[in-house]
Amino acid sequence: MVLVLVVSRFRVPVEDGEGFRAELAAAHAALAVRPGYVAGQVGRNLDDQTLWVLTTQWENVGAYRRALSAYDVKLQAVPVLSRAVDEPSAYEVVEEGTVLNVEAPRIS
Numbered sequence: 001m002v003l004v005l006v007v008s009r010f011r012v013p014v015e016d017g018e019g020f021r022a023e024l025a026a027a028h029a030a031l032a033v034r035p036g037y038v039a040g041q042v043g044r045n046l047d048d049q050t051l052w053v054l055t056t057q058w059e060n061v062g063a064y065r066r067a068l069s070a071y072d073v074k075l076q077a078v079p080v081l082s083r084a085v086d087e088p089s090a091y092e093v094v095e096e097g098t099v100l101n102v103e104a105p106r107i108s
Helices: 014-032 061-069 071-076
Strands: 004-011 037-044 051-058 090-092
Touching (some): 004 061, 014 037, 014 051, 061 090
Antiparallel strands (some): 004 051, 004 090
16 A cells, blocks of 8 residues: 655635634545545644645545545535645655655556
8 A cells, every 4th residue: 555645735824824724624624534534634834824734644646536526525625725835745655665656657
């Protein structure tokens, strides 16, 4: 099993923080009930109160992608996730002896 870690970071004005906290918690809850979800957390940066993060862990990349296409996730989580900092967010968990993903073009 190749575990996938998803890290989504957000920049939110301090005055919008409490409202965003509730939105992010609802997004996390929608993701957490999907098959393949392992764990997750919402956090706010200690030094910069405008920086928030949602981390989730999945059994594999397929479980994460299927979760994003679920109807309830599209309603509850995708609008919030679309506000994330534009950067790659999915990572494979590196453990001793793990064969890492190899970047290669897809052949149809």
